[in-house]
Amino acid sequence: MIDLWRKHFVLSENMLEMECTNLTPEVVLKTSGHVERFTDLMVKDPKTQECFRADKLLEDAIDDLLEKNPTFDTATKEEHLRVQRQADAYSPEELDRLLVTYECLSPSGEPFSQAFPFNLMFKTSIGPEGNSVGYLRPETAQGLFVNFRRLLELNAQKMPFAAAQIGLGFRNEIAPRSGLLRVREFCMAEIEHFVNPDDKSHPNFASIKDKKLLLFGADDQLGSGKTKTLSVGEAVSTGLVNNETLGYFMARTQLYMEKIGMDPKRLRYRQHLATEMAHYAADCWDLEIKSSYGWVECVGHADRACYDLDVHAKATNTSMVATMKYETPVEIEVAKLKFNRKLIGMVFKKDARAVSTALDALAEDWKDFEPIAKALDADGKTSIDGFEVTKDMVSWAQTKKKVHEAKFTPSVIEPSFGMGRILYSLLEHSFYQRDMDEQRCVMRFNPRVAPQKCAVLPISSGPEFNVVVDEIAASLMDYDLATRVDKSTAALGRRYARSDEIGVPFAITVDFDTLSDDSVTIRERDSMVQIRLPKKDVHSVIFDIVHGRITWESCTEKYPVVQVDEGEDGDNS
Amino acid sequence: MIDLWRKHFVLSENMLEMECTNLTPEVVLKTSGHVERFTDLMVKDPKTQECFRADKLLEDAIDDLLEKNPTFDTATKEEHLRVQRQADAYSPEELDRLLVTYECLSPSGEPFSQAFPFNLMFKTSIGPEGNSVGYLRPETAQGLFVNFRRLLELNAQKMPFAAAQIGLGFRNEIAPRSGLLRVREFCMAEIEHFVNPDDKSHPNFASIKDKKLLLFGADDQLGSGKTKTLSVGEAVSTGLVNNETLGYFMARTQLYMEKIGMDPKRLRYRQHLATEMAHYAADCWDLEIKSSYGWVECVGHADRACYDLDVHAKATNTSMVATMKYETPVEIEVAKLKFNRKLIGMVFKKDARAVSTALDALAEDWKDFEPIAKALDADGKTSIDGFEVTKDMVSWAQTKKKVHEAKFTPSVIEPSFGMGRILYSLLEHSFYQRDMDEQRCVMRFNPRVAPQKCAVLPISSGPEFNVVVDEIAASLMDYDLATRVDKSTAALGRRYARSDEIGVPFAITVDFDTLSDDSVTIRERDSMVQIRLPKKDVHSVIFDIVHGRITWESCTEKYPVVQVDEGEDGDNS
Structure with missing residues (x-):
């Protein structure tokens, strides 16, 4: 799944990939706002402190x-659901009030x-002296932000570009629960x-603009409570999704989910409410996947504007800007400054340079410098940082300058x-469970x-069979196809069922005919259809199916299909 | 490198692979001895506390x-080197004395x-109450030990078997240094x-018994200071290496190192001195790799005996034993016990069951129970745990029992x-650097x-070239071959040099002939030899070389070799 992610996103879009440390110095996470926010x-149970x-x-x-009031009218019900949907966006005071309103009591009854x-x-x-604080990263992103200059250089200064990271995130959840869904240590990409x-246009937007997504916009969450199906192109052109790049990634995520075998009917994109979103964010959409735990947020798509690079640039006093070349040079108005360095040095000492x-x-754009100039002319002084x-x-002159490129902090x-x-x-x-027998469970993992x-x-367990089995297994391994050998004496049907249970897509059977004609059967898990083919073709057929170059259906046309009644065989076990 | 490790060890030997958490509850690491040891x-600088x-x-x-005394005679020099080799095995008192002997002073002169x-x-x-202590794992092994029963079950109770884990380890090093060699967070396998x-025999030992290794035994470290080259078979049969399984893995490690392209002349196996080894360990050999930092320990091979499973079994009161079936049942002497449960319950209360x-x-083997029986007969009482x-x-009878299998705690x-x-x-x-030009640096990574x-x-940068370049890059990507496209306007020689510098083994050039006859050249990095072939063959040729199915040499026989003088071209840049 991770390999396919890397291929779908990193390799096919020429992203840079980086691995940063999990332990992160406090200063990075102070800058990003994580230490504070x-x-x-x-809340605590006042008696038990739980x-x-x-x-x-x-x-x-x-x-x-x-649940207790199934007779609530739609409006009342909808009002309660609206409160529920906003639960994680309330302030402490609002939550205190709501917990009283909804009569929530602690386990000890208080x-x-x-x-x-x-x-x-x-x-x-961190370190032997014990005076340097570190945190386990709560997300992998910060490592990429602090390395932005290096990444930009690696990309030969070209914009736009993307960097990716696959690694662990750590969150000290108050209440880990819901199986694998809320854990304290998890893999993020x-x-x-x-x-x-x-x-914020995207060069490949055209390739996905007709892809249809199930969207649950902020207005619909506060209003109708209903989702809409729209193409990404429509969603962006009507302004529901903020820009092409954001829409592009939402569509690419959808394609990835379909590729790994997720049920498209159980995928929706929910927009963040204004109250959920950070003040700097332009737009956020979560891919939610439906499971027995309800709709669960699995992928966030956020337009974080320039916030991250801005705060790190300021904290480290390092420029984190990219440049864009103009096709023809542009003339801009600037201020030309002349400093009285001696005076500045005397007054500000070590801060002279910062001033x-x-x-x-400010002088780089006359519009920015003009208020300073006016203040100095009027009052003789002004405050800067x-x-x-x-x-x-300082003295100045308003002048014009030809520029060939613009500098900007990337979003x-x-x-x-x-x-x-x-x-x-x-x-x-x-x-899923087979129609004929609900004890036969199958995982329909795609190859x-x-x-x-x-x-x-x-x-059969004879040594002449084992030789062929080992030989086939070795040829599959040689093609990096993870293979499971089951030489146990259980009935064949029972062994098929075992491999179905753990989602193995293909079972290759070495039978009596194999010994005389070097042919074997391949059984496809979901259809239970079997084909017969020369054993020397097995690894290349499986390899090509796994890599999406041929389909199982084309194999059933190329090779003879064998009739097998598994129900009976399965009962033997 | 990690993929190849997984294939070389995990897949080809049918190991189980598991991923455990990095955050580890204190109790696990208390049991393993890490919290204490x-x-x-x-040492601290008494002035600065550094x-x-x-x-x-x-x-x-x-x-x-x-360095200051190049005239030391061999014996004196060897004596100092012996002390140096044991540096990390001394007790605090010994180190205190040695730091005085060698006149080590702190930076402040004290x-x-x-x-x-x-x-x-x-x-x-861990957790919101803040009363549950956890550590970042210092090694990945403990996760596998505490999951031993589950792993054994997954392996259908069959022994011997292996489990592997690839993941991070964390150590709060006092002095991180030596580039990537001593860091606080690192990937382990x-x-x-x-x-x-x-x-401790190994079923596949024969396959590697003739593999020769450079061995530096404990005796030679304390004595001659010289290494020996021995086959693994000799090393095990002479008892230098404790057992077949340990020797098997040392040889497999050597093969892996050669496969990834390590220089075999800069690899040696150093045995731990008795003073370095944990009391329970049977034998340990470190693979050391020579680099500019000297011989550096990169892979440990340790026979840890039954220590780990024993301590975890005891701490969790969980059986961590495996069983071995006898071919014919064996009769053993046991004690048959009859408890006075009422009395035991009254005396020991909640500990009754433990007793x-x-x-x-003890009763499972008469040899173990005999001393207890004697003590009870003689003194009327004895101490157990x-x-x-x-x-x-308790009363007892000495009796015989037929057993079909033996239980043991695995090593x-x-x-x-x-x-x-x-x-x-x-x-x-x-x-390395090219002979003709030391500015041309190359990484000879194997494909x-x-x-x-x-x-x-x-x-050339014309659009008709770009189309072909993109098409070839896409076909390579489709075969999971990570590909770098360099459309920059630098001279071709300069672009070859760039890809050499980052170790790209093959460069495919789209030239004027490509436009007329659909052929391209492939250049091999180290020999700089180029062959000409149809562009439709490129991805399969590269794929087969990368997967070790064909060699570059066979390609130079199959396809015409093109003469190119790169020296000149390179100078154009």
């Missing part, structure tokens, strides 16, 4: 209320304590696509995949993602 | 001493503080091979790979492990 709201996530208590209370923020990052100390904020750098930055600058420190579009959640959902979407591609089974 | 000895690793200070001091142990694990707290302690379980365990058992609690043979160190060493072993397999280069 990466929190969930928690902790609970406040939003989950509210969600559960509303579930209970609706009202809960007031809601307070709990930081979800795992903290540790994140893409940071850097674009010019003034041009002149700040002035230089907290420093009082006086008129005798970031971030698709972020929770691989564990996707895996869990895929397990649910893949499970590309199935952890094991083939089972090789001898019909 | 996973330490390095540290911390240093005591053994590294000693090693450096000896380096300095030898003698160092006394050496004290510093735990290398990163500590954090570990195998735990579980065997019967009475039979009867301990007695039952710290409990005083009296004669009125563990553990090859443990530091993937970061291997990668770094491979970079050094792969680097199997090269991160990018091909470069595709158009000879």
Whole structure:
């Protein structure tokens, strides 16, 4: 699944891939805002001191209320559901009030304590002196942001470009639950696509613009409660999805999900409500996958604007800008400055450089410098980044300059995949029971993602069969096709059923005919159809199916189909 | 490199693979002994409180001493080197004395503080209440040990078997240094091979017994200081290497190293000194790889005996034994017990069960129970696991029992790979400069492990070339061959040199002939030989070379070789 992700996103789109450390120095996560704001709201049972996530208590209370009152009219019900959908967007005070409104009581029967923020990052100390704080990264993205300059250089300064990272994220969840869905350590795959904020078009948008997605916009969540099916092209042109690049990745995610075998009918894209979204974000859409736990957020698609690079650039005093060449040079108005460096040095000492750098930055565009110039002319002084600058420190002239390129801080579009959640959902979407026998469970993993591609089974345990089995298994391994050999004495039908249960798509059987004519059968898991073919063709047929070059159907046309009644055989076991 | 590791070890030997969490509850690492003993000895500068690793200070001091005294006679020199080789095996008191002997002073000019142990694990707290301690795992092995029963079950109870894990390890190194060699977070690949302690033979030993290894035994380290070249078969039969399974993995490691392109002349196996080895370990051999940092430990091969499973079994009160079927049943002498359960319950209360379980365990072999029986007969009481058992609690009879299988706690043979160190060493072993021009640097990554397999280069920037370049790149990608397209306007020689520098083994050039006859050239990096072939053959030729099915040499026989003088072309850039 991860290999296919890498191929679908990283390789086929020429992204850069990077691996950063899990342990992250505090300063990085302070800058990104995680130390201050990466929190969930928690309440305590006042008697036992047990902790609970406040939003989950509210969600559960509303579930209970609706279950107990099936006669609520639609408007009332809808009002409660609206509160539930916004549960994780409320302030501590709002949650305190709502927990009272919905009469949530702690296990010991008391009202809960007031809601307070709990930081979800795992903290540790780095180095022998113990005075350097680090956190386990809560997301992989920050490593890519702090390495932005290096990535841009690796990409030969070309924009737009994307960098990807596959690795672990850690969150000290207050209440891990729902099987694999809410865990404290999980595999993430994140893409940071850097674009010019003034041009978020995507060169390959045309290739996916007709792809239809099930969309649940913010307005519909607060209003009708209904989803719509729209093509990505329509969604972007009507402004529902903010821009082409965001829409492009939503469509690519959909294609990936279909490729790994997810049920398209159980996929929807939910837009973040204004109250859920960070102030800097332009638009966010979560891919939600339906499983027995309901609709679960599995992939985020966020347009994070320039926030991340801006804060890291400021904190490290490092330029994190890209340049765009103009086709023809452009004339702009700038201020030409002349500093009284001696005076600036005397007044600001070690801060002298920061002051002149700040002035230089403003001087690059006359529109930015004009208010400074006016203030200095009028009052003789003004404040810049907290420093009082006086008129005798700098003189200026308004002038024109030809520029060949523009500098800008790139915006970031971030698709972020929770691989564990996707895996869990895929397990649910893949499970089924045979019509004829509900004890026969099957995982319908498609050949590309199935952890094991083939089972090789001898019909009898004689040594002459084992030789052929080992030879076939070795030829499959040699083609990197993970293979499972089952030489147990169980009936063949029982062994087919075992390999069905763990989702092996193909079973190769070595039978009595094999010994005389070197042919074997291949059985396809879902149809249970078998074909007979020379054993020397097996590895290339399986290889080509796994890599999507031929289909099983074409094989059933090329090779003779064998009639087998498995029901009976299966009963023998 | 990791893919090839998985194929070489996990897939081809049918190992189980598992991924456990990085965050590990304290109890697991207390049981394994890491909380108490996973330490390095540290000293402090008494003025600045700066911390240093005591053994590294000693090693450096000896380096300095030898450098300043080139006239030392061989015996004196050898004596100092012996001390240096044992540096990390001394006790705190010994190190204190040696730091004085070798006149090590802190940066502030004072003698160092006394050496004290510093735990290398990163500590954090798990859960919202903050009262549950966890550590980042210092090795991946413990996860496999605590899951032993599940793994054995997955392997259908069959022994011997191996489980592998690839993942991160974390160590709070006192002094990270030496580039990628000593870091605080690193990728490890570990195998735990579980065997019967009475039979450590390996079924495939014959396949590698003639493989020659450069061995540096404990005796030679303390004596001659010289290595020997021996076949694994000789090493095991003479008892230098403890057993077949350990020798088997050492040989398999050597084969892996050669497969990824490591220089075999810079690989040696160093046996642990008795003072370095844990008390329970039977034998340990480190693969050391030579680089500019000297001989560096990159892979450990340890026979850890039954220690790990024993301690976890005891701590969790869970049986971690495997069974071995006898071909014919065996009669053994056992004790048949009869408990006075009422009395035991009254005396031991909640510990009653532990006492009867301990007695039952001893009763399984008369040899184990005999001393208990004698003590009870003689004194009327005895002590079992710290409990005083009296004669009125249990009666017994010596009897015979037919058994069909033996239960045993498996021994563990553990090859443990530091993937970061291997990668770094491979970079050094792969680097060279062209004879004709030392500015032309090349990485000789072999096609199997090269991160990018091909470069595709158009000879000119016209759109008709780009179409062909994109088409070839797409066909390579479709075969999972990571491909780099370089359409820049630099001279072709310059672009070849660029792809050499990052170790791309093949460069495919689209030239003017391509437009008329659909043929392209493939250039091999090290020989700089080029062949001309139809563009439709490119992906299959590269694919077969990368997967080791055909050689480049066979391609130069099959397809016409083109004469190119790169020296000149290169100068154009």
